[in-house]
Amino acid sequence: MSKKLGCILFIFIFSWGSVSAQSQEKKIPLTQVLQQIETRFNIKFSYANRDVKSFQVVPPPADLSFNETMSYLNNQTDLLFQAIDSNIIAIQKKKKKPFKQIEKLEEVMLSNYLAKGINKKNNGVFEINYKNFGILPGLIEPDALQTLQALPGVESVNETVSNINVRGGTNDQNLILWDGIRMYQYGHFFGLISSFNPYQTKKVTLIKNGTNPAYGNSVSSVVSMETEENLNKDFYAETGINFLSTHGFIDTPLGKKSSIQASARVSINGFFITPTYYKYFDRAFQDTEITSTSAQTLNTDQKFNFHDASLRWLYNFSSQDKLRVNLIYTSNDLQFNENAFIGGEVVSRESGLSQKSIGFGVFHNRTWSNSFETSTQFYYSNYNLEGENANIFQEQRVLQENNIAEVGLKLNSLLNFNKYFQFQNGYEFIGTNVTDTENLTNPVISDEDKEKLNTHALFTSIKYRSDNKQTRVEAGARINYFDKFNLFLAEPRISFNQQFLDFFTLEILGELKSQTTTQVIDFQTDFLGIEKRRWQLANQQDIPILKSKQLSLGLRYYRNKWLLSAEAYAKNVSDISSQSQGFQNQYQYAQIIGDYTIRGIDFLVNKRFDNLSAWVSYSLTNNNYEFGELSTTKFPNNVEIVNSLSVAASYNFNQFKFSAGINWRSGKPFTPLTQNGIENNIFEFENANSSNLKNYLRVDISASKEFSLTDKLNAYMGVSIWNLLDRENIINAYYERSSTNKIELVKQQALGLTPNFVFRVKF
Numbered sequence: 001m002s003k004k005l006g007c008i009l010f011i012f013i014f015s016w017g018s019v020s021a022q023s024q025e026k027k028i029p030l031t032q033v034l035q036q037i038e039t040r041f042n043i044k045f046s047y048a049n050r051d052v053k054s055f056q057v058v059p060p061p062a063d064l065s066f067n068e069t070m071s072y073l074n075n076q077t078d079l080l081f082q083a084i085d086s087n088i089i090a091i092q093k094k095k096k097k098p099f100k101q102i103e104k105l106e107e108v109m110l111s112n113y114l115a116k117g118i119n120k121k122n123n124g125v126f127e128i129n130y131k132n133f134g135i136l137p138g139l140i141e142p143d144a145l146q147t148l149q150a151l152p153g154v155e156s157v158n159e160t161v162s163n164i165n166v167r168g169g170t171n172d173q174n175l176i177l178w179d180g181i182r183m184y185q186y187g188h189f190f191g192l193i194s195s196f197n198p199y200q201t202k203k204v205t206l207i208k209n210g211t212n213p214a215y216g217n218s219v220s221s222v223v224s225m226e227t228e229e230n231l232n233k234d235f236y237a238e239t240g241i242n243f244l245s246t247h248g249f250i251d252t253p254l255g256k257k258s259s260i261q262a263s264a265r266v267s268i269n270g271f272f273i274t275p276t277y278y279k280y281f282d283r284a285f286q287d288t289e290i291t292s293t294s295a296q297t298l299n300t301d302q303k304f305n306f307h308d309a310s311l312r313w314l315y316n317f318s319s320q321d322k323l324r325v326n327l328i329y330t331s332n333d334l335q336f337n338e339n340a341f342i343g344g345e346v347v348s349r350e351s352g353l354s355q356k357s358i359g360f361g362v363f364h365n366r367t368w369s370n371s372f373e374t375s376t377q378f379y380y381s382n383y384n385l386e387g388e389n390a391n392i393f394q395e396q397r398v399l400q401e402n403n404i405a406e407v408g409l410k411l412n413s414l415l416n417f418n419k420y421f422q423f424q425n426g427y428e429f430i431g432t433n434v435t436d437t438e439n440l441t442n443p444v445i446s447d448e449d450k451e452k453l454n455t456h457a458l459f460t461s462i463k464y465r466s467d468n469k470q471t472r473v474e475a476g477a478r479i480n481y482f483d484k485f486n487l488f489l490a491e492p493r494i495s496f497n498q499q500f501l502d503f504f505t506l507e508i509l510g511e512l513k514s515q516t517t518t519q520v521i522d523f524q525t526d527f528l529g530i531e532k533r534r535w536q537l538a539n540q541q542d543i544p545i546l547k548s549k550q551l552s553l554g555l556r557y558y559r560n561k562w563l564l565s566a567e568a569y570a571k572n573v574s575d576i577s578s579q580s581q582g583f584q585n586q587y588q589y590a591q592i593i594g595d596y597t598i599r600g601i602d603f604l605v606n607k608r609f610d611n612l613s614a615w616v617s618y619s620l621t622n623n624n625y626e627f628g629e630l631s632t633t634k635f636p637n638n639v640e641i642v643n644s645l646s647v648a649a650s651y652n653f654n655q656f657k658f659s660a661g662i663n664w665r666s667g668k669p670f671t672p673l674t675q676n677g678i679e680n681n682i683f684e685f686e687n688a689n690s691s692n693l694k695n696y697l698r699v700d701i702s703a704s705k706e707f708s709l710t711d712k713l714n715a716y717m718g719v720s721i722w723n724l725l726d727r728e729n730i731i732n733a734y735y736e737r738s739s740t741n742k743i744e745l746v747k748q749q750a751l752g753l754t755p756n757f758v759f760r761v762k763f
Contacts, residue, residue: 030055030077034091039654041066042610044132047091048233052079087111088132102373102414105422105465105472109497109505110558114150114606114615115650115659122472122497124509124554126151126206130198134613134650137661138700140718140758141242144204144225145186145194150646152567152602152617153208154221157639157668158731159750162191165639166208167571168598168623169220170580172519172533173546177224179312179326181359182217184383184404184517188267188306188332189244189284190355190531195308195330197263199238199249199760201225209552209569210495210509213459213478214412214426219515219548219573227326231314232259240716240760243276244268245306261312267305279754287746289351289389289528290336297392302336324363331356334530340392349390349397353528357383371416381406385534387527399439400527402534404517406432422463424476430455432517434537451537453516456481461493470499480514485540489514489547507554507567515546520579524588533582542591544575563606572597578627581638584734585671586685587630594627596637614649636669636689655706663700667693670733677743683735693733696750699724709761716760726753 030052034045036059057076060069070081070089080092109122116134119127130142136150145161148154155165162185163171176183178196188195207215207222215222232251239248247265254260269277281304285291290302308330315323335352361379368374385402412426436449461476478491496508519533520543526532538545552569574595578587600621607614623640626633648661669689676684704718723729729750738744 027056027058029053030057030073033057033059033073037069041069042652043087043089045089045091046131050233051093052077052091055079087116088129102367102371102416104414105463107469110556110563112608112613113563114648115613116652118147118151123474123495124208124210124497124507124552126208128204128206130202130204134652135657135659135702135704135718136650137648137659138698138702138720138722139659140702140704140720140756142198142201143194144196144198144201145223147204148206148223150648151206152604152619153569153600154206155639155641155644155665157641158748159729160187160191161194162187164221164223165641166206166221167550167569167600168596168621168637168639169571169573170519170639172517172535172580173218173220173515173548173573175215175218175220175222177222178328178359179225179227179324179361180363180377180410181326181328181361181379182381182406182408183328183357183359184381184406184535185330185355185357188308188330189280190332192280192284193244195306195357196225196328197247197249197265197308197310199240199247200227200261200263200310202228209511209550209571210474211493211511211513212424212474213461213476213491213493214410214424214428216428216457216459216478216480216491216513217430217455217515217517219513219546227310227312228261228314231257231316232261236762238760238762240758241268242758243274243756244280246271257317258313258315260314262310264307264309266307270305276754276756279751283749283751285530287748288530289525290334290530297338297340300337300339302334304332304334306330306332320367322363322365324361326359326361326363328359329357334528338390338392342392347392349392350388351390351528352388353530354384354386355531357381372414374411374413377408377410377412379406379408381408383535385527385531389528395442397441399437401435401437402527403435403437404432404535405434406430420464420467422465424459424461424463426459428455428457428459430457432537434517434535436534436536451539452484453537454483455516456483472497482516482545485545487540487545489545503557503559505554505556505558507556508552509554510551511549513548513550515548518543518546518577518580520577521582522579524584542593543577544593546573546575548573561608563604563608565604565606566601568599568601570597570599581625583638583688584732585688586683587688590630592627592629594625594629596623596625598623598637598640611653612649612651615646617646619644630688632687635687638669638689640669640689642666656703657705658701658703660701661699663696663698665696667695668731673735673743678737678741683737683743693730696729696731697725697727698722698729698750699727704758712763714762716758716762718758720756722754722756723750723752728752 055077060072082090106121106123108119110120113120115136117129117132128147133142139146149156153167156163176186203226205224211222233253236251245265245267249263251261310328313325332355337348337350339348359381363377365375382405387400389398408430410428415423431454434451438447457478457480459478463474465472474495476493480489491512493511498506516538520536521532536543550571554567557564578590578592603618605616623637624634625637644665646663650659670691670693671685671688672691674684674686700722702720706716709715730747731750732748734746736744736746
């Protein structure tokens with residue numbers, strides 16, 4: 001079947017013939033025939049009901065191959081069958097002289113990588129298609145940022161989606177895009193689940209190396225989330241509920257050239273509270289101001305909720321022009337009361353934390369000819385973090401705010417010289433403003449810091465693909481100009497892919513990148529100790545512009561549904577600030593500049609059967625800091641995971657899906673105290689990150705089923721268990737001083753056994 005799917009990367013199955021031998025057989029609706037073919041070949045047809053509902057055909061013979069079956073249907077119906085992905089076939093009515101979409105020269109090389117819907121392209125890019133997605137252990141919803149953690153080289157040392165570490169990088173070094181809009185907030189429940197509606201996201205792209213020059217301002221990965229690209233000609237809606245939230249989604253046409261999409265999601269605790277919600281609440285707020293109590297104070301009336309909403313307008317004002325307007329809003333809100341008994345009376349003061357993001361974008365694409373197209377993207381992104389902390393005994397309030405506002409404009413052009421060469425050119429402007437505010441009452445102290453930086457960039461690349469499609473090369477560069485510093489930085493990028501001996505593929509990727517925004521931690525108690533990181537702009541003094549360089553070499557063998565892969569890489573990120581690394585040892589208050597270097601290798605063995613995919617992945621890394629000003633100049637990175645192993649399987653049959661897996665990895669680095677503990681009233685630590693927490697182990701399972709309630713009403717039901725063995729996993733540990741001056745070791749735990757359930761209705 002893999003050979004059959006490989007043939008339809010860009011299917012043009014047009015054949016005319018006569019099948020008179022079956023002309024007298026009974027005809028049935030085409031929709032029923034399509035359902036039979038989907039089950040037989042493990043594919044998915046995408047079509048508008050009005051385009052196919054009038055057709056009735058004689059079912060094709062069962063012994064026909066996939067290509068023969070498509071030719072048969074083409075002859076019977078005079079419809080156009082075209083591949084839009086490795087296993088998704090779009091059906092449309094044939095039009096006169098259709099305008100061709102420019103071929104991007106980036107074919108899918110490996111489809112259903114690990115699980116159904118995860119593909120790898122021949123330029124090293126991973127693509128997850130949620131239109132025809134399978135299932136992964138512990139996940140019953142298509143949460144983009146959780147799905148990415150199933151891929152080799154992607155970790156989260158504290159088990160959150162807002163702290164994804166790609167090849168040893170910190171979360172703020174990732175470029176996160178939603179329909180081209182840069183997002184600076186990624187998570188609900190302060191990072192435990194993605195803040196992007198899982199049912200509106202249709203495709204996710206992950207770039208770990210060899211990044212296209214059109215992407216800038218990040219020294220680690222690029223994560224691009226995309227919603228539905230095509231107009232919907234029929235009304236579609238769905239609503240659902242799980243143990244954390246409830247959601248709704250509508251996609252409806254507005255005439256023949258336009259459609260609109262709207263979605264909303266809200267935490268479930270406004271209606272009732274589930275045990276799963278309690279688990280997430282305890283995990284999110286452990287060892288913070290919310291849960292801390294003492295003999296003098298008591299925190300009560302904790303109120304927390306999250307919600308998100310999005311609105312999209314799609315308009316094709318001609319066969320050559322596409323306009324997309326996008327709006328997204330996300331929010332996390334927390335309030336609680338601090339109570340104390342003072343002067344014979346109970347005194348209460350309210351504290352709270354608010355985290356909000358809004359993004360707006362306009363995208364226009366123009367296809368000028370069958371070989372040339374241009375696109376224009378404008379976006380505005382705003383992230384605001386605001387905290388209020390009341391101190392009853394000192395009659396004091398601390399107000400803190402961190403705001404980042406950004407506008408972006410990107411112009412891009414694509415030219416196909418011929419079937420071998422493709423030329424890309426463009427310009428990007430990024431204007432970023434960051435405001436930091438802190439106000440204190442009793443005494444009254446007010447401090448506000450505003451920074452602004454404009455970046456101009458030109459980018460270009462040329463792609464080559466050989467006639468037999470076995471050789472692919474992309475080489476390009478991005479030139480950035482930072483007006484505030486009158487500084488130019490050139491960033492070459494390259495990717496090379498060569499298939500040889502029929503079953504082997506060699507891949508070489510390389511890049512230079514830079515970044516002007518970073519997150520820092522001034523004090524661990526900032527913003528109630530919950531979301532203590534604040535965004536800051538590079539100033540070329542205590543916070544320089546980050547720079548990275550990376551090179552990787554990969555070799556893959558694929559035959560008879562066996563995939564064996566090994567990828568070695570080396571990556572260096574320079575000019576990092578120690579404040580951005582989250583130290584909780586002797587370097588917690590240090591303000592020094594250094595770098596980190598990671599060397600690693602990712603192994604993968606994957607075997608696919610008709611309905612089953614099983615895999616084993618293993619990563620080995622060495623990730624070290626180097627700060628020249630410290631006595632110990634080189635020591636392990638705070639997010640170093642030396643060994644990481646994953647064993648999992650995914651099964652799909654007749655709309656039933658099941659998956660189970662084991663995740664094991666080394667404990668993150670940890671700095672113990674010396675035997676003296678406290679010396680001269682300060683903590684005395686051993687060498688930084690000289691020990692490790694205990695190893696991490698988690699077993700997850702999940703299952704789902706899609707079924708019909710009526711002819712026009714479908715339902716989806718799923719159940720999952722996260723950490724099936726209820727293992728106590730310590731994801732972070734640090735020391736603090738108690739009120740009696742005793743040393744306490746604080747151990748932060750990951751989620752224990754956590755079930756989840758989802759039910760959706762689609763109509």
